Amino acid sequence: MALHQFIQRLLLLGARIDKLPASAAPSAPGELLPLIEAVADAHRRFDERAIHFGHRYRSGFWAIYLLSAVAVLFAVMPLALGWDTANHRLHPYAGLWALGEVMVISTVSAIYWLGHRRHWQAQWLDARTTAELSWYLPLLAPLLDFSKRAEDANWYLRVFDPGQHLRGGSEVAALCERIEPLARRLLANAWSDREFDSCYAQWAIDILEQQRRYHYRIANTQHALRHRVHKVNSALFGLTAVGALLHLAVHTLLLSLVTTFFPALGASLHGALAQSEAYRLGTTSERLVRELQSAIERIRATLGSDGRAGDAVALKAAIEAAIALILEEHQDWHLLVRPHNLPLA
Secondary structure, eight states, X not given: OOHHHHHHHHHTTTOOOOOOOOOOOOOOOGGGHHHHHHHHHHHHHHHHHHXXXXXXXXXXXXXXXXXXXXXXXXXXXXXXHTTTSTTSTTGGGTHHHHHHHHHHHHHHHXXXXXXXXXXXXXXXXXXXXXXXXXXXXXXXXXXXXXXXXXXXXXXXXXXXXXXXXXXXXXHHHHXXXXXXXXXXXXXXXXXXXXXXXXXXXXXXXXXXXXXXXXXHHHHHHHHHHHHXXXXXXXXXXXXXXXXXXXXHHOOOXXXXXXXXXXXXXXXXXXXXXXXXXXXXXXXXXXXXXHHHHHHHHHHHXXXXXXXXXXXXXXXXXXXXXXXXXXXXXXXXXXXXXXXXXXXXX
16 A cells, blocks of 8 residues: 555545445457457556556655654654753753654655656656556547548547647557557458447446546545545644643643644645645546536437447447547646646645
Protein backbone atom coordinates (compact mmCIF):
# COMPACT_ATOMS: atom_id res chain seq x y z
CA MET A 1 0.00 0.00 0.00
CA ALA A 2 1.40 3.42 -0.98
CA LEU A 3 1.77 6.18 1.61
CA HIS A 4 -1.02 8.34 0.20
CA GLN A 5 -3.39 5.35 0.23
CA PHE A 6 -2.51 4.58 3.86
CA ILE A 7 -3.09 8.19 4.92
CA GLN A 8 -6.44 8.38 3.16
CA ARG A 9 -7.57 5.05 4.61
CA LEU A 10 -6.58 6.34 8.05
CA LEU A 11 -8.59 9.51 7.50
CA LEU A 12 -11.59 7.50 6.28
CA LEU A 13 -11.69 5.04 9.17
CA GLY A 14 -15.33 4.48 10.09
CA ALA A 15 -16.65 6.42 7.09
CA ARG A 16 -19.48 4.83 5.12
CA ILE A 17 -18.81 5.07 1.39
CA ASP A 18 -21.66 4.11 -0.90
CA LYS A 19 -20.60 1.79 -3.72
CA LEU A 20 -22.49 0.11 -6.50
CA PRO A 21 -22.27 -3.70 -6.74
CA ALA A 22 -19.51 -4.96 -9.01
CA SER A 23 -20.64 -5.56 -12.57
CA ALA A 24 -19.90 -8.64 -14.65
CA ALA A 25 -16.66 -8.61 -16.62
CA PRO A 26 -17.20 -7.27 -20.16
CA SER A 27 -17.35 -10.02 -22.79
CA ALA A 28 -15.83 -8.91 -26.09
CA PRO A 29 -16.94 -10.17 -29.51
CA GLY A 30 -14.91 -13.16 -30.67
CA GLU A 31 -13.57 -11.17 -33.63
CA LEU A 32 -11.86 -8.72 -31.26
CA LEU A 33 -10.30 -11.17 -28.80
CA PRO A 34 -6.99 -11.52 -30.73
CA LEU A 35 -6.81 -7.72 -30.94
CA ILE A 36 -7.34 -7.38 -27.19
CA GLU A 37 -4.56 -9.90 -26.60
CA ALA A 38 -2.30 -7.99 -28.99
CA VAL A 39 -2.54 -4.76 -26.97
CA ALA A 40 -2.60 -6.42 -23.53
CA ASP A 41 1.18 -6.45 -22.96
CA ALA A 42 1.62 -2.81 -23.98
CA HIS A 43 -1.32 -1.72 -21.86
CA ARG A 44 -0.08 -3.65 -18.84
CA ARG A 45 3.40 -2.16 -19.18
CA PHE A 46 2.17 1.43 -19.31
CA ASP A 47 -0.46 0.82 -16.64
CA GLU A 48 2.17 -0.51 -14.22
CA ARG A 49 4.37 2.48 -14.98
CA ALA A 50 1.47 4.87 -14.40
CA ILE A 51 0.62 3.21 -11.07
CA HIS A 52 4.28 3.33 -9.97
CA PHE A 53 4.80 7.03 -10.68
CA GLY A 54 1.27 7.93 -9.59
CA HIS A 55 1.98 6.44 -6.16
CA ARG A 56 5.31 8.27 -5.96
CA TYR A 57 3.86 11.63 -6.93
CA ARG A 58 0.76 11.50 -4.71
CA SER A 59 2.63 10.03 -1.75
CA GLY A 60 5.23 12.74 -2.30
CA PHE A 61 2.92 15.71 -1.86
CA TRP A 62 1.09 14.13 1.09
CA ALA A 63 4.48 13.52 2.75
CA ILE A 64 5.65 17.07 2.05
CA TYR A 65 2.60 18.66 3.65
CA LEU A 66 2.43 16.39 6.70
CA LEU A 67 6.19 16.43 7.36
CA SER A 68 6.05 20.23 7.31
CA ALA A 69 3.66 20.04 10.28
CA VAL A 70 5.99 17.55 11.97
CA ALA A 71 8.85 20.06 11.52
CA VAL A 72 6.78 22.63 13.43
CA LEU A 73 6.19 20.04 16.17
CA PHE A 74 9.92 19.38 16.48
CA ALA A 75 10.60 23.13 16.67
CA VAL A 76 8.17 23.74 19.55
CA MET A 77 8.77 20.54 21.57
CA PRO A 78 11.83 21.79 23.54
CA LEU A 79 9.79 24.82 24.64
CA ALA A 80 6.70 22.74 25.47
CA LEU A 81 8.71 20.20 27.47
CA GLY A 82 10.82 22.84 29.21
CA TRP A 83 14.06 21.44 27.84
CA ASP A 84 15.10 24.93 26.73
CA THR A 85 15.47 25.96 30.40
CA ALA A 86 19.09 25.86 31.51
CA ASN A 87 18.35 24.17 34.85
CA HIS A 88 16.23 21.37 33.30
CA ARG A 89 17.94 18.00 33.66
CA LEU A 90 17.34 17.21 29.94
CA HIS A 91 18.53 20.61 28.72
CA PRO A 92 21.72 19.10 27.21
CA TYR A 93 19.55 17.01 24.90
CA ALA A 94 17.39 19.88 23.64
CA GLY A 95 19.50 20.05 20.51
CA LEU A 96 18.17 16.63 19.47
CA TRP A 97 14.83 18.23 18.69
CA ALA A 98 16.59 20.78 16.49
CA LEU A 99 18.48 17.96 14.79
CA GLY A 100 15.18 16.14 14.22
CA GLU A 101 13.69 19.30 12.73
CA VAL A 102 16.62 19.65 10.34
CA MET A 103 16.25 16.00 9.31
CA VAL A 104 12.52 16.43 8.65
CA ILE A 105 13.11 19.58 6.59
CA SER A 106 15.88 17.80 4.69
CA THR A 107 13.50 14.93 3.94
CA VAL A 108 10.90 17.37 2.62
CA SER A 109 13.54 19.02 0.42
CA ALA A 110 14.77 15.62 -0.83
CA ILE A 111 11.24 14.53 -1.81
CA TYR A 112 10.72 17.81 -3.63
CA TRP A 113 14.09 17.57 -5.42
CA LEU A 114 13.65 13.92 -6.42
CA GLY A 115 10.09 14.50 -7.63
CA HIS A 116 11.19 17.30 -9.92
CA ARG A 117 14.46 15.78 -11.09
CA ARG A 118 12.90 12.41 -11.92
CA HIS A 119 9.69 13.95 -13.29
CA TRP A 120 7.29 11.87 -11.21
CA GLN A 121 4.26 13.86 -12.25
CA ALA A 122 5.10 14.03 -15.96
CA GLN A 123 5.88 10.32 -16.15
CA TRP A 124 2.64 9.51 -14.32
CA LEU A 125 0.54 11.64 -16.69
CA ASP A 126 2.24 10.38 -19.84
CA ALA A 127 2.05 6.71 -18.84
CA ARG A 128 -1.57 7.03 -17.72
CA THR A 129 -2.52 8.66 -21.04
CA THR A 130 -0.78 5.95 -23.06
CA ALA A 131 -2.32 3.20 -20.93
CA GLU A 132 -5.83 4.64 -21.34
CA LEU A 133 -5.52 5.12 -25.09
CA SER A 134 -4.06 1.67 -25.68
CA TRP A 135 -6.82 0.10 -23.57
CA TYR A 136 -9.58 1.53 -25.78
CA LEU A 137 -7.97 0.64 -29.13
CA PRO A 138 -9.96 -2.64 -29.53
CA LEU A 139 -13.18 -0.72 -28.82
CA LEU A 140 -12.20 1.93 -31.34
CA ALA A 141 -11.11 -0.50 -34.09
CA PRO A 142 -14.58 -1.37 -35.47
CA LEU A 143 -15.25 2.34 -36.05
CA LEU A 144 -12.42 2.61 -38.59
CA ASP A 145 -12.53 1.83 -42.29
CA PHE A 146 -9.34 -0.16 -42.84
CA SER A 147 -10.05 -0.54 -46.56
CA LYS A 148 -8.98 3.08 -47.11
CA ARG A 149 -5.41 4.26 -47.04
CA ALA A 150 -4.79 6.50 -44.03
CA GLU A 151 -2.18 9.21 -43.60
CA ASP A 152 -2.01 8.85 -39.82
CA ALA A 153 -0.97 5.67 -38.04
CA ASN A 154 -2.74 6.82 -34.85
CA TRP A 155 -6.33 5.55 -34.95
CA TYR A 156 -7.58 8.34 -32.70
CA LEU A 157 -6.48 10.92 -35.27
CA ARG A 158 -8.60 9.17 -37.91
CA VAL A 159 -11.80 9.16 -35.86
CA PHE A 160 -11.73 12.35 -33.79
CA ASP A 161 -10.96 16.00 -34.32
CA PRO A 162 -7.25 16.33 -33.45
CA GLY A 163 -7.87 19.59 -31.60
CA GLN A 164 -10.35 18.17 -29.10
CA HIS A 165 -8.77 15.18 -27.40
CA LEU A 166 -5.50 13.84 -26.08
CA ARG A 167 -3.83 11.54 -28.57
CA GLY A 168 -0.88 10.15 -26.62
CA GLY A 169 2.66 10.05 -27.93
CA SER A 170 4.51 8.00 -30.47
CA GLU A 171 3.87 4.83 -28.42
CA VAL A 172 0.17 4.86 -29.31
CA ALA A 173 0.89 5.49 -32.99
CA ALA A 174 3.47 2.69 -33.03
CA LEU A 175 1.02 0.30 -31.36
CA CYS A 176 -1.70 1.19 -33.88
CA GLU A 177 0.68 0.60 -36.76
CA ARG A 178 1.75 -2.77 -35.35
CA ILE A 179 -1.75 -4.14 -34.79
CA GLU A 180 -3.45 -2.64 -37.87
CA PRO A 181 -2.83 -5.65 -40.18
CA LEU A 182 -4.41 -7.89 -37.54
CA ALA A 183 -7.36 -5.52 -37.08
CA ARG A 184 -7.89 -5.30 -40.85
CA ARG A 185 -8.01 -9.08 -41.14
CA LEU A 186 -10.25 -9.61 -38.10
CA LEU A 187 -12.77 -6.93 -39.02
CA ALA A 188 -12.87 -7.43 -42.79
CA ASN A 189 -16.34 -8.98 -42.67
CA ALA A 190 -17.33 -8.30 -39.06
CA TRP A 191 -20.18 -5.89 -39.79
CA SER A 192 -21.78 -8.33 -42.20
CA ASP A 193 -22.19 -10.76 -39.29
CA ARG A 194 -25.53 -10.00 -37.61
CA GLU A 195 -24.22 -11.29 -34.29
CA PHE A 196 -21.24 -8.93 -34.25
CA ASP A 197 -23.14 -5.66 -33.90
CA SER A 198 -25.14 -6.85 -30.88
CA CYS A 199 -22.05 -8.34 -29.17
CA TYR A 200 -20.05 -5.18 -29.91
CA ALA A 201 -22.81 -2.95 -28.55
CA GLN A 202 -23.20 -5.01 -25.37
CA TRP A 203 -19.42 -5.05 -24.86
CA ALA A 204 -19.31 -1.25 -25.18
CA ILE A 205 -22.20 -0.95 -22.69
CA ASP A 206 -20.41 -3.22 -20.20
CA ILE A 207 -17.19 -1.18 -20.48
CA LEU A 208 -19.07 2.07 -19.95
CA GLU A 209 -20.95 0.55 -17.02
CA GLN A 210 -17.64 -0.37 -15.39
CA GLN A 211 -16.49 3.22 -15.85
CA ARG A 212 -19.77 4.53 -14.41
CA ARG A 213 -19.40 2.39 -11.29
CA TYR A 214 -15.76 3.42 -10.94
CA HIS A 215 -16.63 7.13 -11.05
CA TYR A 216 -19.54 6.57 -8.66
CA ARG A 217 -17.07 5.15 -6.12
CA ILE A 218 -14.54 7.93 -6.77
CA ALA A 219 -17.18 10.64 -6.31
CA ASN A 220 -18.34 9.20 -2.99
CA THR A 221 -14.79 8.56 -1.76
CA GLN A 222 -13.68 12.12 -2.52
CA HIS A 223 -16.83 13.50 -0.88
CA ALA A 224 -16.18 11.41 2.26
CA LEU A 225 -12.52 12.46 2.32
CA ARG A 226 -13.40 16.16 2.08
CA HIS A 227 -16.01 15.78 4.81
CA ARG A 228 -13.63 13.92 7.13
CA VAL A 229 -10.74 16.37 6.65
CA HIS A 230 -13.17 19.24 7.26
CA LYS A 231 -14.25 17.62 10.54
CA VAL A 232 -10.64 16.98 11.62
CA ASN A 233 -9.66 20.56 10.76
CA SER A 234 -12.66 21.94 12.64
CA ALA A 235 -11.64 19.92 15.69
CA LEU A 236 -8.00 21.04 15.40
CA PHE A 237 -8.84 24.71 15.08
CA GLY A 238 -11.48 24.40 17.80
CA LEU A 239 -8.87 22.95 20.17
CA THR A 240 -6.49 25.73 19.13
CA ALA A 241 -9.08 28.35 20.04
CA VAL A 242 -9.73 26.66 23.41
CA GLY A 243 -5.99 26.46 24.04
CA ALA A 244 -5.53 30.14 23.21
CA LEU A 245 -8.34 31.14 25.62
CA LEU A 246 -6.97 28.91 28.40
CA HIS A 247 -3.56 30.43 27.86
CA LEU A 248 -4.97 33.73 29.11
CA ALA A 249 -5.62 32.18 32.51
CA VAL A 250 -3.32 29.14 32.67
CA HIS A 251 0.31 29.74 31.79
CA THR A 252 1.64 26.37 30.71
CA LEU A 253 4.04 25.62 27.92
CA LEU A 254 2.00 22.62 26.79
CA LEU A 255 -0.70 25.03 25.63
CA SER A 256 1.92 26.58 23.36
CA LEU A 257 2.28 23.16 21.75
CA VAL A 258 -1.48 22.99 21.16
CA THR A 259 -1.73 26.49 19.72
CA THR A 260 1.28 25.96 17.46
CA PHE A 261 1.17 22.38 16.20
CA PHE A 262 -2.60 21.93 15.75
CA PRO A 263 -2.99 24.87 13.31
CA ALA A 264 0.08 23.64 11.39
CA LEU A 265 -1.39 20.13 11.14
CA GLY A 266 -4.77 21.48 10.05
CA ALA A 267 -3.15 23.66 7.40
CA SER A 268 -1.11 20.70 6.15
CA LEU A 269 -4.19 18.49 5.80
CA HIS A 270 -6.04 21.25 3.99
CA GLY A 271 -3.07 21.87 1.67
CA ALA A 272 -2.69 18.19 0.82
CA LEU A 273 -6.42 17.89 0.14
CA ALA A 274 -6.33 20.96 -2.11
CA GLN A 275 -3.28 19.57 -3.90
CA SER A 276 -5.17 16.33 -4.59
CA GLU A 277 -8.06 18.37 -6.12
CA ALA A 278 -10.54 16.24 -4.14
CA TYR A 279 -13.43 18.66 -4.70
CA ARG A 280 -13.04 18.98 -8.46
CA LEU A 281 -12.32 15.27 -8.94
CA GLY A 282 -15.42 14.37 -6.95
CA THR A 283 -17.58 16.87 -8.84
CA THR A 284 -16.27 15.68 -12.21
CA SER A 285 -16.94 12.05 -11.29
CA GLU A 286 -20.50 12.90 -10.23
CA ARG A 287 -21.08 14.51 -13.61
CA LEU A 288 -19.53 11.55 -15.43
CA VAL A 289 -21.83 9.10 -13.68
CA ARG A 290 -24.77 10.91 -15.29
CA GLU A 291 -23.13 11.35 -18.69
CA LEU A 292 -21.96 7.75 -18.91
CA GLN A 293 -25.48 6.58 -18.10
CA SER A 294 -26.76 8.76 -20.94
CA ALA A 295 -24.12 7.30 -23.27
CA ILE A 296 -25.22 3.77 -22.32
CA GLU A 297 -28.85 4.64 -23.00
CA ARG A 298 -27.95 6.08 -26.44
CA ILE A 299 -26.23 2.81 -27.39
CA ARG A 300 -29.18 0.76 -26.12
CA ALA A 301 -31.53 2.93 -28.17
CA THR A 302 -29.84 1.72 -31.36
CA LEU A 303 -30.70 -1.89 -30.53
CA GLY A 304 -33.98 -3.54 -31.36
CA SER A 305 -36.05 -5.75 -29.08
CA ASP A 306 -34.00 -8.73 -30.25
CA GLY A 307 -30.77 -7.03 -29.10
CA ARG A 308 -29.51 -6.42 -32.64
CA ALA A 309 -28.62 -3.08 -34.14
CA GLY A 310 -31.16 -1.91 -36.64
CA ASP A 311 -28.86 0.84 -37.86
CA ALA A 312 -25.11 0.14 -37.77
CA VAL A 313 -24.33 3.79 -38.56
CA ALA A 314 -26.30 4.96 -35.50
CA LEU A 315 -24.57 2.34 -33.33
CA LYS A 316 -21.14 3.48 -34.50
CA ALA A 317 -22.06 7.12 -33.84
CA ALA A 318 -23.27 6.30 -30.31
CA ILE A 319 -20.10 4.36 -29.43
CA GLU A 320 -17.90 7.06 -30.99
CA ALA A 321 -19.64 9.67 -28.82
CA ALA A 322 -19.08 7.50 -25.74
CA ILE A 323 -15.36 7.14 -26.46
CA ALA A 324 -15.17 10.90 -27.06
CA LEU A 325 -16.72 11.43 -23.61
CA ILE A 326 -14.05 9.23 -22.01
CA LEU A 327 -11.28 11.07 -23.86
CA GLU A 328 -12.67 14.45 -22.82
CA GLU A 329 -12.78 13.30 -19.19
CA HIS A 330 -9.17 12.15 -19.39
CA GLN A 331 -8.10 15.45 -20.93
CA ASP A 332 -9.91 17.39 -18.19
CA TRP A 333 -8.14 15.27 -15.55
CA HIS A 334 -4.80 15.82 -17.32
CA LEU A 335 -5.23 19.60 -17.35
CA LEU A 336 -6.44 19.55 -13.74
CA VAL A 337 -3.41 17.70 -12.38
CA ARG A 338 -0.61 19.14 -14.53
CA PRO A 339 -0.40 22.62 -12.89
CA HIS A 340 0.43 21.01 -9.53
CA ASN A 341 3.94 19.66 -9.15
CA LEU A 342 5.03 19.00 -5.54
CA PRO A 343 4.98 22.58 -4.19
CA LEU A 344 6.88 22.98 -0.96
CA ALA A 345 4.39 23.15 1.90
